[in-house]
Amino acid sequence: MMSTHQETFISKYVFSTDHKMIAKQFMWLGLFFLFFGGAMAMLIRWQLAYPEQTVPWWLFGFLFENDGGIISPDIYNQLFTMHGTIMIFWAITPLLIGAFGNFVIPLQIGAPDMAFPKLNMFSFWTMLLASIVLLSSYCLPTGTASGGWTSYPPLSSPAGGIPGLGQTIWTLALILMGTATMMGAINYITTVVRLRAPGMGYFKMPLSIWGFFLTSILNAVFVPVIAAGLIMLLLDQTIGTEFFLAGRLASGEPGDPLLFQHVFWIFGHPEVYILILPVWGIVSDLLSVFSRKPAYGYRVTAIAMCTIAALSTLVWGHHMYTTGMSPLLGKSFMFLTLLISIPSAMFFLNWLATLWKGSIHFDPPMLFAMGVIWVFGLGGLTGLYNATVTADIYLHDTMFVVGHFHYTLAASVMFGSFAAIYFWFPRMFGKILHPKLGKIHFWGTFITLNFVFFNMMVLGYAGHHRRIYNPLEYDFLTPLAGMNEWITIFAFILGDFQLLFLFNIIWTIWKSKPSKKNPWQAATLEWTMDYPIPHGNFEEVPLVYHGPHEYSCPNIKDRDWLGQNEQITI
Amino acid sequence: MHKKNKLYNWRALLYSTIWFKDAPEDVSLDGYRIDNVIHYTDFVISIYFGIVIAALAYFIYRYRSTRGHKAVYDHGDSKHSVMFTGGLGLMVFLSVDVVIEKKAFQDLKDAFWNFPKGENVIRIEIMPQQFAWNFRYPGPDREFGTDDDIIPAQNQMHIPVNTPIVVQIASWDVIHSFYLPNFRIKQDATPGMITALWWQATKTGVFDIACAELCGNSHYKMKGYLTVETDEEFRQWLTENSPEESTDDEWDDWGDDDEDDTGVPEKWGWTWKELK
Numbered sequence: 001m002m003s004t005h006q007e008t009f010i011s012k013y014v015f016s017t018d019h020k021m022i023a024k025q026f027m028w029l030g031l032f033f034l035f036f037g038g039a040m041a042m043l044i045r046w047q048l049a050y051p052e053q054t055v056p057w058w059l060f061g062f063l064f065e066n067d068g069g070i071i072s073p074d075i076y077n078q079l080f081t082m083h084g085t086i087m088i089f090w091a092i093t094p095l096l097i098g099a100f101g102n103f104v105i106p107l108q109i110g111a112p113d114m115a116f117p118k119l120n121m122f123s124f125w126t127m128l129l130a131s132i133v134l135l136s137s138y139c140l141p142t143g144t145a146s147g148g149w150t151s152y153p154p155l156s157s158p159a160g161g162i163p164g165l166g167q168t169i170w171t172l173a174l175i176l177m178g179t180a181t182m183m184g185a186i187n188y189i190t191t192v193v194r195l196r197a198p199g200m201g202y203f204k205m206p207l208s209i210w211g212f213f214l215t216s217i218l219n220a221v222f223v224p225v226i227a228a229g230l231i232m233l234l235l236d237q238t239i240g241t242e243f244f245l246a247g248r249l250a251s252g253e254p255g256d257p258l259l260f261q262h263v264f265w266i267f268g269h270p271e272v273y274i275l276i277l278p279v280w281g282i283v284s285d286l287l288s289v290f291s292r293k294p295a296y297g298y299r300v301t302a303i304a305m306c307t308i309a310a311l312s313t314l315v316w317g318h319h320m321y322t323t324g325m326s327p328l329l330g331k332s333f334m335f336l337t338l339l340i341s342i343p344s345a346m347f348f349l350n351w352l353a354t355l356w357k358g359s360i361h362f363d364p365p366m367l368f369a370m371g372v373i374w375v376f377g378l379g380g381l382t383g384l385y386n387a388t389v390t391a392d393i394y395l396h397d398t399m400f401v402v403g404h405f406h407y408t409l410a411a412s413v414m415f416g417s418f419a420a421i422y423f424w425f426p427r428m429f430g431k432i433l434h435p436k437l438g439k440i441h442f443w444g445t446f447i448t449l450n451f452v453f454f455n456m457m458v459l460g461y462a463g464h465h466r467r468i469y470n471p472l473e474y475d476f477l478t479p480l481a482g483m484n485e486w487i488t489i490f491a492f493i494l495g496d497f498q499l500l501f502l503f504n505i506i507w508t509i510w511k512s513k514p515s516k517k518n519p520w521q522a523a524t525l526e527w528t529m530d531y532p533i534p535h536g537n538f539e540e541v542p543l544v545y546h547g548p549h550e551y552s553c554p555n556i557k558d559r560d561w562l563g564q565n566e567q568i569t570i
Numbered sequence: 571m572h573k574k575n576k577l578y579n580w581r582a583l584l585y586s587t588i589w590f591k592d593a594p595e596d597v598s599l600d601g602y603r604i605d606n607v608i609h610y611t612d613f614v615i616s617i618y619f620g621i622v623i624a625a626l627a628y629f630i631y632r633y634r635s636t637r638g639h640k641a642v643y644d645h646g647d648s649k650h651s652v653m654f655t656g657g658l659g660l661m662v663f664l665s666v667d668v669v670i671e672k673k674a675f676q677d678l679k680d681a682f683w684n685f686p687k688g689e690n691v692i693r694i695e696i697m698p699q700q701f702a703w704n705f706r707y708p709g710p711d712r713e714f715g716t717d718d719d720i721i722p723a724q725n726q727m728h729i730p731v732n733t734p735i736v737v738q739i740a741s742w743d744v745i746h747s748f749y750l751p752n753f754r755i756k757q758d759a760t761p762g763m764i765t766a767l768w769w770q771a772t773k774t775g776v777f778d779i780a781c782a783e784l785c786g787n788s789h790y791k792m793k794g795y796l797t798v799e800t801d802e803e804f805r806q807w808l809t810e811n812s813p814e815e816s817t818d819d820e821w822d823d824w825g826d827d828d829e830d831d832t833g834v835p836e837k838w839g840w841t842w843k844e845l846k
Contacts, residue, residue: 247761296646324765
């Protein structure tokens with residue numbers, strides 16, 4: 001199995017077909033965009049707390065010199081549009097799915113590589129091309145896209161009043177990004193189905209693999225839907241079709257602006273689960289590793305995740321309650337959405353029950369995994385308001401929604417990604433991230449992000465609508481100015497703690513000593529080989545005898561875990 | 571008839587601390603329904619979230635790793651465990667989701683989707699454009715699309731207090747959303763389709779109309795004023811805004827081609843679409 005071919009610098013680090021190297025490439029890409037999108041978040045917060053005041057130098061104030069040092073309305077719209085787009089598609093997706101999906105899937109199922117290594121390489125390079133296209137829109141004199149990350153037409157069409165090509169380039173970049181995602185999804189599905197090591201039945205896979213597997217299925221099914229919608233949008237933007245134009249802006253037979261919303265959310269709601277399913281899987285595994293106890297109700301958790309993946313395809317309408325949809329549809333979507341709470345409650349209970357009577361170690365990956373219980377608990381429960389047709393009439397398009405989806409997407413998915421980085425860093429780089437800095441990073445992030453996102457929901461309850469440049473335009477929002485300022489201050493502190501994290505990564509790679517082979521004493525297959533893991537991963541095809549969470553088995557005397565490939569009967 | 575739900579008003583206590591802010595004053599007949607369902611949701615999710623966090627905190631303390639302490643080897647895959655998690659999941663669904671759903675459906679049936687009919691109902695057509703609100707009232711003939719239609723100044727909407735208001739909304743250009751924070755309602759305005767909304771004010775005053783859907787660079791300034799006044803004042807205002815002399819132009823849906831400098835034809839509008 002060991003690959004013996006000679007590797008040059010180019011074939012090893014640039015055009016690599018090794019899933020572990022591609023994972024690292026995705027990770028650096030994701031981290032770059034995470035900080036890029038994060039910097040934009042800071043500017044958005046600056047404008048909301050100190051509307052139309054001079055941007056200080058430490059927030060890159062020199063970028064705004066042409067506008068007299070302040071953020072102008074069109075720049076503000078570009079900021080939140082690109083913040084959303086970049087964080088969802090260019091930060092979280094490459095970091096969680098691109099990097100850890102790639103790194104973990106072959107190693108955990110005992111495969112030598114992905115099923116299609118070259119397709120894997122193309123996936124990364126298509127993603128990089130998409131990134132360059134996206135960033136090129138910043139060079140346009142009229143700036144980049146500003147129609148919101150949802151990019152609803154007719155606003156996002158040329159007739160909608162947004163000048164320049166930014167919106168078109170945004171669409172093009174997203175189509176390319178979707179292509180990269182589809183390549184990845186097909187690869188991941190095939191790998192999981194075809195390349196599991198002998199003995200690795202579906203119900204012996206780690207729950208992380210279940211998460212990545214379900215995510216890839218959703219990606220393979222729904223990314224083509226949004227791609228179709230985006231291609232139609234691109235045609236509207238470039239060659240003058242009118243799929244989504246109506247009213248004054250349609251020159252001939254009117255199209256239907258609502259059609260785009262349907263297409264967008266048919267993909268858009270599963271997208272939420274595309275991003276969160278790997279997190280659920282990773283958290284389920286990590287809770288087990290660091291409690292030294294088998295994941296409670298493994299099958300129930302896996303089946304609950306499948307159920308949610310299936311239900312997630314039937315609930316997109318809850319994003320559209322205020323569009324004037326028929327009452328029957330509104331009710332059906334509400335009911336289907338609420339059904340999700342049954343499987344969610346079940347795996348939540350399993351998480352808690354995994355900790356129950358465990359022996360809990362508080363290493364940084366575990367802190368972030370337990371942090372997910374908190375932030376996803378709040379994020380999931382606050383989804384109830386948005387699922388309720390009546391409450392949503394008031395809360396739709398307010399900061400409440402912003403706070404809610406930052407709990408589920410920003411907080412939960414980031415915590416999941418951080419947990420993954422801290423946990424698998426010894427496998428990727430042979431070194432452990434500094435644990436003290438990791439703990440400071442966790443507590444600093446946890447406290448400040450709760451302050452920021454919870455108070456966003458309070459603002460929304462107080463009526464603060466979304467995407468407004470200057471909240472002081474409205475009398476009913478002026479009492480909230482103080483709160484906006486506090487949120488901003490905490491957001492800045494939140495940002496600073498991420499710089500600490502970046503420092504930890506650089507310092508560890510540069511200075512830290514090599515770690516042990518299996519520092520967390522985990523039972524899954526990725527910890528069985530020495531670092532650096534060779535191209536081809538396993539010297540011999542591993543045979544799998546046990547489930548992924550054999551911790552604290554009383555029949556094993558000298559240690560408290562049993563590797564999946566150890567031929568010991570228990 | 572304001573029925574404030576006392577049971578869940580513990581939240582008001584929290585608002586008095588500096589972080590918590592209350593929703594804008596509710597001056598509508600049915601806004602309390604939305605406040606109530608929000609407060610009920612607050613109440614139940616606080617309980618469930620509290621239980622989860624209490625359990626998490628207790629387990630962290632009780633089962634932290636210490637020397638000699640060994641975890642219990644339990645896969646939690648017995649029939650008993652599965653019944654337990656399934657049962658609790660169902661319990662959450664029945665105690666939270668089903669209750670919220672029942673409340674919401676009842677409110678939709680009784681209020682939000684129960685459009686009032688009758689002689690006293692005030693009907694208004696609303697057509698937002700980038701970045702202003704246009705309103706149209708039927709004149710004395712109670713028909714839209716006739717010469718006596720009343721089109722007040724942009725961004726100025728007047729309604730009588732304690733009278734049901736039914737509006738139909740369609741956008742002129744991009745998608746907007748008609749948002750009345752003090753009435754707890756919003757409705758998207760989409761080009762090419764007509765949506766409807768109704769409400770009833772319980773208090774006179776001037777309230778904000780906001781655009782809740784991103785519609786361009788000046789989205790944040792797309793602000794209107796809703797003046798709620800007595801019936802006499804409202805009639806007076808209508809008379810003041812009546813067209814001075816009738817013109818002979820033919821009525822046509824979406825108006826004629828005499829555009830003013832904003833691109834909106836002078837006679838925008840549509841014949842009132844009867845709702846089912």
